[in-house]
Structure formats: C-alpha cells, structure tokens
Amino acid sequence: MPITRNILLINPWIYDFTAYDFWLRPLGLLYVASILRKHTSFRLSFIDCLDRYHPLLPKKMKAKADGRGPFPKEEVVKPVILKNVPRKYSRYGIPVSLFLQELSQVSPPDLVLITSTMTYWYPGVQLAAKLVRQKFGRVPVVLGGIYATLMPRHAQSSTEADFVVQGPGEKKLFSVIKEALGDGSIPEIQIDSFGDVPWPALDMLRNKRDLPILASRGCPSRCSFCAASLLYSHFEQRKPDSVADEMEYHHRQLQARNFAFYDDALLLNKRNHVIPLLKDIIKRKLPLSFHTPNGLHIREINFELAALFKKANFRSLYLSQESFEERILAKASAKVSAEDLKEALENLEKVGYHRNDINVYLMTGLPEQEISGIQESVRQVQQLGAKPHLAYFSPVPGTAEWNKLVEKGIFAKDADPLLHNKLTFPYLWGNFSPEDFESLSRLLKKERA
Ligand code: B12
Ligand code: SF4
Known part of the structure; x- marks a missing residue:
C-alpha cells in the first residue's frame, strides 16, 4: 500500500x-x-x-x-x-x-x-x-x-x-x-471476528498507566434499557490467554498498572472464559490492579470466582443489581433476582473483600419505576452492607424502553439526542419530580455518611 x-x-x-x-x-x-x-x-x-x-x-x-x-x-x-x-x-x-x-x-x-x-x-x-x-x-x-x-x-x-x-x-x-x-489501490481487508482484531493502540494515550481492556464483545441478554445488542449483533469472547498476553504486553511496554474491563458480560460462560483468564493472570504474578466499572452479572459470583477475583487483585468491583423490585426486574432485566446479591456479597466477604467496598448499580428513572421502589432498593443494598450507586436511565434509541416511550408519545422518534442525557428524566419527562430526585440524592448522601 x-x-x-x-x-x-x-x-x-x-x-x-x-x-x-x-x-x-x-x-x-x-x-x-x-x-x-x-x-x-x-x-x-x-x-x-x-x-x-x-x-x-x-x-x-x-x-x-x-x-x-x-x-x-x-x-x-x-x-x-x-x-x-x-x-x-x-x-x-x-x-x-x-x-x-x-x-x-x-x-x-x-x-x-x-x-x-x-x-x-x-x-x-x-x-x-x-x-x-x-x-x-x-x-x-x-x-x-x-x-x-x-x-x-x-x-x-x-x-x-x-x-x-x-x-x-x-x-x-x-x-x-x-x-x-478515492484511491482504488487500497485493499479491502475484511476482519470478521473480534479475536482477529489486533490489540488496541494503547500507546497512543498519554496516560499509559490506567488502561481499558475488552475480553468479550456484546451480550446475549436483552435488557429493556440496554443497547448492547444494537451495537454488536452477537456475543464473542476472546481467547483468555490472548487477553492476558495483551495486558502483560502493555504492562511491560507501557508500565500499565490498572486495567478497567469494559465488557458487557465478562462473567458469562465463566468456566471457559473468565475463570481461565483469572487463573492465567494470577500465574503471571504481575503488579496489576483490575476494575470493573461496567457492572458484573451478580448471579455468576460464586465462591470460586470471588476467590479468583481477590487473588488476581480485582480492586473496584461494580455489580449490576438494577433493582430489588421483582416487577421491574421481570420487565427490564432478567439477569438478576432480588436474592442474588446476598449470596454474591457473602462469597466476596468470605474471600476478604469488605462489603462497603463493593459498589452496586441500581437503575434509576426507568419509566415504570416509582421513587419508593428505588428508595427501597437503596436501603436494601445498604442493609446488605454494600455501596449503592444510582445508574440513571438514558433512553437509548432502538431499545425496548425507547420504543415504549415513543409509542406513548413521550418522545418523538427523531427527538434530539440531547434528551437522552441521563440527567434529564426528573426534569423533562420522567415519572419523578425534581424533589423526588433530590430526596434520592439526600438518601444516598445519608447512607454514605
Ligand atoms: C465501558 C462503558 C462505559 C464505561 C466508560 C467507558 C466508555 N468508553 O464509555 C463506564 C462504566 C464509565 C460507562 C458509563 C456510562 N455509560 Co456506558 N458503556 C460502556 C460500554 C459497555 C462499552 C463502550 C466501549 O468502549 N466499548 C468498546 C469499544 C471497542 O467499542 P466502540 O467504542 O463501540 O468501538 C467500535 C465501533 O463503535 C467502531 N468505532 C469506534 N470509533 C470509531 C471511529 C471510526 C472512525 C470508525 C470507522 C469506527 C469506530 O469500531 C470500534 C471497534 O469495533 C457501552 C456499551 C457497549 N457495548 O458498547 C456502554 C454505553 C456506551 N454506556 C451507556 C450509558 C447509558 C452509560 C451511563 C449513562 C450509565 C449511567 N446511567 O450512569 C454512564 C455515563 C458515563 C458518563 N460519564 O456520563 C450507553 C449509551 C447511552 C447513550 N445514550 O449513548 C451504552 C451504549 C450502554 C447501554 N446501556 O446501552 N460506560
Ligand atoms: S444490561 Fe447488561 S445483561 Fe442486560 S443486555 Fe445490557 S449488557 Fe447484557
């Protein structure tokens, strides 16, 4: 070329x-x-x-x-x-x-x-x-x-x-x-599988210490508020040793210290994917810390996985509980039930995590949610000793929640994407009043104090 x-x-x-x-x-x-x-x-x-x-x-x-x-x-x-x-x-x-x-x-x-x-x-x-x-x-x-x-x-x-x-x-x-x-001599290279995409050019970032990593792409679930399936048509997992090689390479070349997993569904098919990956990470004994800002599937966190997380040095764990209301979970996100968090936290505690270091995402602002249900979810997370984190709903075009909002006439099909902002629902179109929203913030602050 x-x-x-x-x-x-x-x-x-x-x-x-x-x-x-x-x-x-x-x-x-x-x-x-x-x-x-x-x-x-x-x-x-x-x-x-x-x-x-x-x-x-x-x-x-x-x-x-x-x-x-x-x-x-x-x-x-x-x-x-x-x-x-x-x-x-x-x-x-x-x-x-x-x-x-x-x-x-x-x-x-x-x-x-x-x-x-x-x-x-x-x-x-x-x-x-x-x-x-x-x-x-x-x-x-x-x-x-x-x-x-x-x-x-x-x-x-x-x-x-x-x-x-x-x-x-x-x-x-x-x-x-x-x-x-306009150059006909450029060959059309077709890369069909995620595993064949070369490792990202992380050296182009100025901060080479705190880097992202992606071990899989897409998600087989279809939560009503999530765009994962619109972004990636199918769920693909990379070979665990290639993921570990990528991190070791960036550690050695760039002195990387922190890796944040961006995966939508890091824990799925765990026996063949994340478990071998964690074992590989542990075997390499690298001075790395790991973070999961994009919530983890709670149901998958058994004792074995919790122990591997601890040994591999997963520091910031974010778990996707979404809600404790079965009514909401049944409609929006079947990946978790109200019972799952208790067990996951027990497993994490047994291996040495402190409950108050575990962050739990709670969806906030779904059109069918009531303020009382969210307040109750915050309390439940708190009673279990973990840290609630409100994940404000962003209505993403093409998702089931978006389609419902359009059918109800709340959003025009071609509404300005500025209205997808995660902070607009209490003020412009949501089920909540701004006062409800403020009371929720106060509740969180109180819980954190
Ligand atoms: C990791 C992640 C995060 C991380 C941040 C990292 C990041 N980069 O955004 C965290 C956890 C912090 C986060 C937070 C939030 N997120 Co987020 N996040 C993601 C996630 C899972 C991955 C994004 C990513 O980097 N993917 C990996 C890269 C490799 O993929 P990619 O960027 O799409 O790139 C590919 C193509 O797009 C393309 N491409 C990309 N750039 C270019 C450029 C050119 C020129 C070309 C040709 C191609 C190309 O090629 C790439 C390789 O194939 C996506 C969902 C998803 N599966 O994508 C949601 C997603 C982007 N997040 C979403 C949401 C709602 C949020 C939050 C609002 C959640 C909340 N309620 O708090 C917050 C908002 C953050 C904020 N600051 O306000 C929504 C988007 C909503 C919207 N309206 O756009 C998504 C889509 C998830 C969803 N629920 O549907 N998020
Ligand atoms: S919210 Fe999580 S589990 Fe649900 S579809 Fe999106 S990525 Fe998958």
Missing part, C-alpha cells in the same frame, strides 16, 4: 451536566488505529480532547491512584432544549485553544477519523468536525462509534462528517477509507 497518507484520529469532547473520568478511554478508536497500523503504512496522529494529563492544561488535574479523576471543564451555554434542567452545562476536556494548537502541529491530514460515545455528547463531535473543516478545508471526515452506530441519520445530518460508519469499525473501515480517499 502506498505510504504518504496522513490520518488524524480524534476523540472529541464531552458536553454534559457532569462528567468524571471513570477509566473513560476511546478504546474503539484505538482499535481502529491498531488495524490501520497493522494493515497500512499510514502515518497516524491523534488528538485526545479528553486528555486529563495534557502538559499544557491551565492547571494540573487530580488523579486517584487507580486512575480515576476529574476532567478539565468550561461552562458553556446550555442548549435551549435543556433549559429546564437546573444544572450547569459544560464542555469537558482540553480547552479549545489547546485543540487548535494541536491541530496546527499535526501534518495536514488526508483523512480524519472521529469517534463518538454517548449519543447525547454529539455536540463534542460537531465541534471537532467543524474545527477540522475550518483548519483543513474539504478533508474527508469519517465518524464512527456508539453515537454514529445508534443514530446514523442524525450523525449524518448534524455533524460535518462525510461518512458515518455504523457498528464495529473493522468491518467497514477499508471500504470507507478507499471511498473517502
């Missing part, structure tokens, strides 16, 4: 009421970068608008030992559609001036690849694409990622992207690049 192609990759800003770096990394884009590295000789540059460690930030950002911490932010004018949400709205990430400085330092690109995460963060994509256009004129811009996959029409019409790629990047990357560059 001819060289002399400059490709610029961009991870855009977050626009939101709140944002915190909870091991948030542009993993999808770094997979795309590694595919390009492996199959082309393109020269890649990368601008990470969410780089909390940029040396030219006006002030140094705090960081916890496990890698989490705040983003720099700048308050911006709240979009009119969100005017009734009584919170400040900000752009999170590096200052725009720093982005422009970075743009002026990269080799003028032949192609720009932008990623996207939450649908309601699309203003960050818009801004990045606009600034790229202003600087580099008609350079082709390709947009991929979660927003692009879930809302391709919106992405096409609302951003300056020329191409919007839906779904796993490796499937369509080369045909899109060929079209975007």
Whole structure:
C-alpha cells in the first residue's frame, strides 16, 4: 500500500451536566488505529480532547491512584432544549485553544477519523468536525462509534462528517477509507471476528498507566434499557490467554498498572472464559490492579470466582443489581433476582473483600419505576452492607424502553439526542419530580455518611 497518507484520529469532547473520568478511554478508536497500523503504512496522529494529563492544561488535574479523576471543564451555554434542567452545562476536556494548537502541529491530514460515545455528547463531535473543516478545508471526515452506530441519520445530518460508519469499525473501515480517499489501490481487508482484531493502540494515550481492556464483545441478554445488542449483533469472547498476553504486553511496554474491563458480560460462560483468564493472570504474578466499572452479572459470583477475583487483585468491583423490585426486574432485566446479591456479597466477604467496598448499580428513572421502589432498593443494598450507586436511565434509541416511550408519545422518534442525557428524566419527562430526585440524592448522601 502506498505510504504518504496522513490520518488524524480524534476523540472529541464531552458536553454534559457532569462528567468524571471513570477509566473513560476511546478504546474503539484505538482499535481502529491498531488495524490501520497493522494493515497500512499510514502515518497516524491523534488528538485526545479528553486528555486529563495534557502538559499544557491551565492547571494540573487530580488523579486517584487507580486512575480515576476529574476532567478539565468550561461552562458553556446550555442548549435551549435543556433549559429546564437546573444544572450547569459544560464542555469537558482540553480547552479549545489547546485543540487548535494541536491541530496546527499535526501534518495536514488526508483523512480524519472521529469517534463518538454517548449519543447525547454529539455536540463534542460537531465541534471537532467543524474545527477540522475550518483548519483543513474539504478533508474527508469519517465518524464512527456508539453515537454514529445508534443514530446514523442524525450523525449524518448534524455533524460535518462525510461518512458515518455504523457498528464495529473493522468491518467497514477499508471500504470507507478507499471511498473517502478515492484511491482504488487500497485493499479491502475484511476482519470478521473480534479475536482477529489486533490489540488496541494503547500507546497512543498519554496516560499509559490506567488502561481499558475488552475480553468479550456484546451480550446475549436483552435488557429493556440496554443497547448492547444494537451495537454488536452477537456475543464473542476472546481467547483468555490472548487477553492476558495483551495486558502483560502493555504492562511491560507501557508500565500499565490498572486495567478497567469494559465488557458487557465478562462473567458469562465463566468456566471457559473468565475463570481461565483469572487463573492465567494470577500465574503471571504481575503488579496489576483490575476494575470493573461496567457492572458484573451478580448471579455468576460464586465462591470460586470471588476467590479468583481477590487473588488476581480485582480492586473496584461494580455489580449490576438494577433493582430489588421483582416487577421491574421481570420487565427490564432478567439477569438478576432480588436474592442474588446476598449470596454474591457473602462469597466476596468470605474471600476478604469488605462489603462497603463493593459498589452496586441500581437503575434509576426507568419509566415504570416509582421513587419508593428505588428508595427501597437503596436501603436494601445498604442493609446488605454494600455501596449503592444510582445508574440513571438514558433512553437509548432502538431499545425496548425507547420504543415504549415513543409509542406513548413521550418522545418523538427523531427527538434530539440531547434528551437522552441521563440527567434529564426528573426534569423533562420522567415519572419523578425534581424533589423526588433530590430526596434520592439526600438518601444516598445519608447512607454514605
Ligand atoms: C465501558 C462503558 C462505559 C464505561 C466508560 C467507558 C466508555 N468508553 O464509555 C463506564 C462504566 C464509565 C460507562 C458509563 C456510562 N455509560 Co456506558 N458503556 C460502556 C460500554 C459497555 C462499552 C463502550 C466501549 O468502549 N466499548 C468498546 C469499544 C471497542 O467499542 P466502540 O467504542 O463501540 O468501538 C467500535 C465501533 O463503535 C467502531 N468505532 C469506534 N470509533 C470509531 C471511529 C471510526 C472512525 C470508525 C470507522 C469506527 C469506530 O469500531 C470500534 C471497534 O469495533 C457501552 C456499551 C457497549 N457495548 O458498547 C456502554 C454505553 C456506551 N454506556 C451507556 C450509558 C447509558 C452509560 C451511563 C449513562 C450509565 C449511567 N446511567 O450512569 C454512564 C455515563 C458515563 C458518563 N460519564 O456520563 C450507553 C449509551 C447511552 C447513550 N445514550 O449513548 C451504552 C451504549 C450502554 C447501554 N446501556 O446501552 N460506560
Ligand atoms: S444490561 Fe447488561 S445483561 Fe442486560 S443486555 Fe445490557 S449488557 Fe447484557
């Protein structure tokens, strides 16, 4: 393949009421970068608008030992559609001036690849694409990622992207690049299985100590609020030794210390997947810590698995209880029952975890939820000695919950994705009043005190 192609990759800003770096990394884009590295000789540059460690930030950002911490932010004018949400709205990430400085330092690109995460963060994509256009004129811009996959029409019409790629990047990357560059000599490399995608180019991140890892993709369950099955058509698990090799490689090459698992369903098929992976991790005796910010399936946490988690040094465990109301679980999420948490916590405690170090996600704001049910769920988690974490409902297009909201006329089919923001439901359309919402926050604060 001819060289002399400059490709610029961009991870855009977050626009939101709140944002915190909870091991948030542009993993999808770094997979795309590694595919390009492996199959082309393109020269890649990368601008990470969410780089909390940029040396030219006006002030140094705090960081916890496990890698989490705040983003720099700048308050911006709240979009009119969100005017009734009584919170400040900000752009999170590096200052725009720093982005422009970075743009002026990269080799003028032949192609720009932008990623996207939450649908309601699309203003960050818009801004990045606009600034790229202003600087580099008609350079082709390709947009991929979660927003692009879930809302391709919106992405096409609302951003300056020329191409919007839906779904796993490796499937369509080369045909899109060929079209975007108008270069018939670019071979169309087709990668069909997740296991064949090269390891992500994590070395492109400035913070190489706290990294993401993905051992599987997709989820066979169909919870009513979740987009997993819309993002990945089937559930695929990588070979456990390849996952352990990837982490060891990044530990040795980049001095990585923390790995956050991004899997939707890390514990499924555990006998053949996570158990061999944990045993392998233990055998390698690396000084690593592990975190599971994307909740784990509680039912799978038996004594054996708990003991392996402890021995492998899984430090921050987040469990997906969602609710204690059987009525809600039956409708929304059959993966867990009200009884499962008690047993999982017993197993985790037996192997040396403290219950108050275990975080339990509770869905908050599902259209059929009542405030009393959520308060009760918070209390139940507390009574079991664990830490409740409210996971506010984001109505994601294409999910069962979204379809119900559209049928009821609460959302228009083409509603602005800003309304998917996880903090809009108490103010704009949910079952709760803002006072209910505040009382919930107070309850949590009290429980934590
Ligand atoms: C890990 C994760 C998190 C992590 C954060 C890490 C992250 N990167 O976002 C944590 C736990 C912190 C998190 C939090 C939340 N999350 Co989350 N999260 C995920 C998860 C499971 C994986 C995302 C990921 O990185 N995947 C791995 C990479 C490899 O995949 P990818 O980015 O899609 O990349 C591929 C393609 O998209 C494509 N691609 C990507 N970029 C590009 C670029 C180009 C140019 C091309 C061609 C292709 C391409 O190729 C890649 C490789 O195949 C997704 C669900 C999912 N399965 O994707 C939910 C998901 C994104 N989260 C979701 C939600 C709702 C939330 C929360 C609001 C939950 C809550 N109530 O608190 C919070 C919000 C966080 C905040 N700050 O406000 C929703 C999205 C909602 C929305 N409206 O968009 C999702 C889809 C899950 C769901 N419930 O349906 N999340
Ligand atoms: S919420 Fe979890 S279990 Fe349910 S479909 Fe999504 S990833 Fe699967």
